[in-house]
Amino acid sequence: MSILLPTVLIGILGVAFGYMLAWFAQKFAVHTNPLIKKIEEILPGANCGACGYPGCSGLAEKIVNEDAPVNACPVGGVKVWTEIAKLTGKTTGNLETKKAMLVCQGGKGTVQELGAYQGIDDCRAAAVLGVSHIGCISGCLGLGTCEKICPFDAIHINPETGLPIIDWEECTGCGKCVEECPRKVLVLVPGREQVRLACSSPASGKEVRRVCSKGCIKCQLCVKTCPVQAIHFQDGVIQIDQEKCTLCGLCVEKCPTHCILHLMSKDRKDAEETLSSVLNS
Amino acid sequence: MMIGKLFHGGIHPPTFKELTAQKPIKKFPSPEKVYLPLLQHTGTPLQPLVKKGDMVKRGQKIADVDAFVTAPLHSPIAGKVLGIEEWPHPTRGKFGAIVIENNGSQDDEINGVLSQEEMEGMDPKSIQNWIREGGFVGLGGAAFPTHVKVSPPSGKKIDTLLINGAECEPFITCDHRVMMERTDFILSGAYLLARACGAQKIIFGIEKNKPDCIEKITGSIHNIPLPTQVSPLPVLYPQGSEKHLILTILGKEVPPGGLPLDVQVVVSNVQTAWAIGRNAQEGIPLIERVITLTGDSLTNQENLDVPIGARLLDLVNYCGGFQVSPEKTIMGGPMTGIAQVTLEVPVVKGTSGFVFLRKNITKEEYSCIRCGQCVDHCPMYLLPTDLVRYAEHGDFEEAKKQRALDCIECGSCSYVCPAGIPITHYIKIAKAEILLRAKKGGK
Numbered sequence: 269m270s271i272l273l274p275t276v277l278i279g280i281l282g283v284a285f286g287y288m289l290a291w292f293a294q295k296f297a298v299h300t301n302p303l304i305k306k307i308e309e310i311l312p313g314a315n316c317g318a319c320g321y322p323g324c325s326g327l328a329e330k331i332v333n334e335d336a337p338v339n340a341c342p343v344g345g346v347k348v349w350t351e352i353a354k355l356t357g358k359t360t361g362n363l364e365t366k367k368a369m370l371v372c373q374g375g376k377g378t379v380q381e382l383g384a385y386q387g388i389d390d391c392r393a394a395a396v397l398g399v400s401h402i403g404c405i406s407g408c409l410g411l412g413t414c415e416k417i418c419p420f421d422a423i424h425i426n427p428e429t430g431l432p433i434i435d436w437e438e439c440t441g442c443g444k445c446v447e448e449c450p451r452k453v454l455v456l457v458p459g460r461e462q463v464r465l466a467c468s469s470p471a472s473g474k475e476v477r478r479v480c481s482k483g484c485i486k487c488q489l490c491v492k493t494c495p496v497q498a499i500h501f502q503d504g505v506i507q508i509d510q511e512k513c514t515l516c517g518l519c520v521e522k523c524p525t526h527c528i529l530h531l532m533s534k535d536r537k538d539a540e541e542t543l544s545s546v547l548n549s
Numbered sequence: 550m551m552i553g554k555l556f557h558g559g560i561h562p563p564t565f566k567e568l569t570a571q572k573p574i575k576k577f578p579s580p581e582k583v584y585l586p587l588l589q590h591t592g593t594p595l596q597p598l599v600k601k602g603d604m605v606k607r608g609q610k611i612a613d614v615d616a617f618v619t620a621p622l623h624s625p626i627a628g629k630v631l632g633i634e635e636w637p638h639p640t641r642g643k644f645g646a647i648v649i650e651n652n653g654s655q656d657d658e659i660n661g662v663l664s665q666e667e668m669e670g671m672d673p674k675s676i677q678n679w680i681r682e683g684g685f686v687g688l689g690g691a692a693f694p695t696h697v698k699v700s701p702p703s704g705k706k707i708d709t710l711l712i713n714g715a716e717c718e719p720f721i722t723c724d725h726r727v728m729m730e731r732t733d734f735i736l737s738g739a740y741l742l743a744r745a746c747g748a749q750k751i752i753f754g755i756e757k758n759k760p761d762c763i764e765k766i767t768g769s770i771h772n773i774p775l776p777t778q779v780s781p782l783p784v785l786y787p788q789g790s791e792k793h794l795i796l797t798i799l800g801k802e803v804p805p806g807g808l809p810l811d812v813q814v815v816v817s818n819v820q821t822a823w824a825i826g827r828n829a830q831e832g833i834p835l836i837e838r839v840i841t842l843t844g845d846s847l848t849n850q851e852n853l854d855v856p857i858g859a860r861l862l863d864l865v866n867y868c869g870g871f872q873v874s875p876e877k878t879i880m881g882g883p884m885t886g887i888a889q890v891t892l893e894v895p896v897v898k899g900t901s902g903f904v905f906l907r908k909n910i911t912k913e914e915y916s917c918i919r920c921g922q923c924v925d926h927c928p929m930y931l932l933p934t935d936l937v938r939y940a941e942h943g944d945f946e947e948a949k950k951q952r953a954l955d956c957i958e959c960g961s962c963s964y965v966c967p968a969g970i971p972i973t974h975y976i977k978i979a980k981a982e983i984l985l986r987a988k989k990g991g992k
Contacts, residue, residue, distance in 0.1 A: 382890035382891055383888070383890040386888075386909075386911060387971050387974050388971055388974050388975065388978070392978060393974060393975075393977075393978050396977050396978050396981045397887070397888075397977075398640045398641050398642055398887065399639070399640065399641075399642050399887060399888065399889065399890055400642050400890075401890060405635075405642055405643050471635065475635065
């Protein structure tokens with residue numbers, strides 16, 4: 269019978285603590301907007317920090333309580349934005365997704381190679397040395413720092429050219445690679461169809477021709493070819509005015525070194541359609 | 550004389566100095582063209598004072614800038630300015646350079662000759678200005694403008710001038726030869742430097758592996774009107790680092806982040822003293838220097854007196870070309886030097902030599918085994934093991950706290966590492982990042 273006493277005692281204590289817990293839970297409950305929790309669930313949950321807020325929950329809170337834009341999360345993309353827009357009733361601002369683009373085509377066999385790099389396998393490490401192993405002063409070093417730091421596995425080094433290939437399906441436009449690239453040959457561009465110059469060298473045409481077979485030699489043939497005057501030669505570099513460009517592709521054909529690229533993506537159109545269908549439903 | 554103490558750590562690399570140590574300095578004939586980068590010193594880049602088509606004299610000032618930490622540039626040959634273009638630079642990849650074509654004339658501009666009386670009569674301030682006008686920088690390698698070094702800020706007093714003849718880098722023997730062959734200029738230059746900074750005594754620091762230099766300098770220092778001594782130094786790398794030189798000779802430790810003037814000392818390289826002494830006696834500013842061309846792939850290893858701006862390719866041809874084409878070319882010594890990718894680079898003021906190596910010996914890299922060899926050999930009492938990990942993981946705040954900026958990049962840690970980790974390279978990244986952040990934060 270000696271088992272009876274402890275059983276009863278523990279039982280009473282259990283019931284008492286149970287009621288206490290229930291009471292505490294109600295008395296000290298922290299009231300949060302259930303919307304925050306819902307938005308947090310929609311967000312990718314990678315806590316990558318690309319939005320500029322402290323993690324996904326931080327962003328969710330700012331979207332509900334303050335005026336963080338609905339499309340602040342570059343990783344989530346249109347699908348996430350539309351869902352958040354639906355939940356909060358806010359309108360999305362700029363619908364454009366950003367994608368990383370390599371503004372260099374000077375890979376192996378294309379750019380002049382001066383020596384073999386030895387040392388830490390990282391572009392940032394090679395850049396602190398001052399003297400570089402390729403002839404171009406602004407070209408891609410090709411040691412794959414972007415590949416290593418991409419949190420979404422969207423960048424892979426092409427073993428043939430040594431240049432990174434960016435998979436726009438996977439790229440979320442978080443901008444991590446752009447930030448870390450010591451040569452600044454990665455830039456964020458809108459993820460849509462566009463015409464871009466794929467050379468970042470500010471050097472003279474003569475110098476570029478000497479060191480690279482796919483660099484911009486500043487011949488300005490594109491400037492003369494463009495039917496809508498969207499291409500200008502300013503401060504020693506070719507600049508393409510994206511507002512004026514009609515994507516006719518004439519300059520892409522004319523460019524003697526093939527360093528103007530016509531980037532294709534239907535991303536934006538899809539995005540607009542998705543959003544309007546969601547908002548109108 | 551050595552009242553100081555041995556520094557912590559250090560290494561004993563093979564010196565390979567026997568290749569050139571006994572070879573007298575040869576005068577390199579005036580080259581056809583010279584390439585003079587507008588940045589040859591630590592500090593503000595220069596603005597050219599000449600333009601395409603101008604005729605210049607040998608010794609004429611061709612570039613200057615209105616800044617304190619800088620050193621003007623003089624033409625090493627007489628001839629015509631071909632233009633200012635981007636040219637390979639031994640430490641910067643590429644940099645704007647003034648290109649001058651030799652017209653073969655001996656048109657000299659003689660400036661700044663000082664007689665004995667003038668030397669005595671000048672006050673420190675005017676000697677500092679005179680040094681600035683000569684374009685002098687530290688010829689040991691860092692190329693820090695000499696007039697800045699000898700201008701102590703008000704309130705700081707200098708009592709000792711150390712003349713650095715340690716030359717601890719393997720392979721390099723240019724200072725050795727200058728000490729042997731150009732002793733007189735060194736002495737008068739040292740005296741001028743001491744006058745400029747107000748030092749009351751001069752001490753020459755020379756490593757014991759150069760007994761001929763110790764004997765030669767000791768035998769002639771009575772010519773200097775200030776108390777002067779020669780201090781034979783133990784042979785240990787990096788003895789030639791100024792902080793370690795001060796510790797070994799005077800027993801004073803430069804505080805972290807501080808400068809030699811915090812312990813009332815100015816350190817100058819022997820070749821800088823030589824160039825200054827030469828300017829005082831012959832009126833030739835810093836347009837020539839002695840460099841060592843060495844290494845097992847070169848046909849003839851030489852110590853050459855070359856004009857600044859001479860192209861490396863021409864120097865190699867003068868030395869008889871290569872026996873075997875080098876797998877690795879380094880400007881400076883193999884410990885702290887910078888690998889070169891082209892023979893088009895010119896000699897700059899900070900060039901102490903070029904080393905051409907037949908074999909590029911690399912160590913395979915393994916994981917750190919925490920053996921602590923780098924800690925034992927670090928002459929700056931740092932913990933390279935930890936600094937590598939901070940740099941690897943991007944924790945630059947912690948690297949700064951662990952005094953990464955005190956690293957003198959001597960390379961002892963990489964040299965001893967049994968796992969073949971490029972430790973100095975990691976610390977270099979950390980230093981660059983810390984300085985970059987400080988710059989951003991300061992704005």
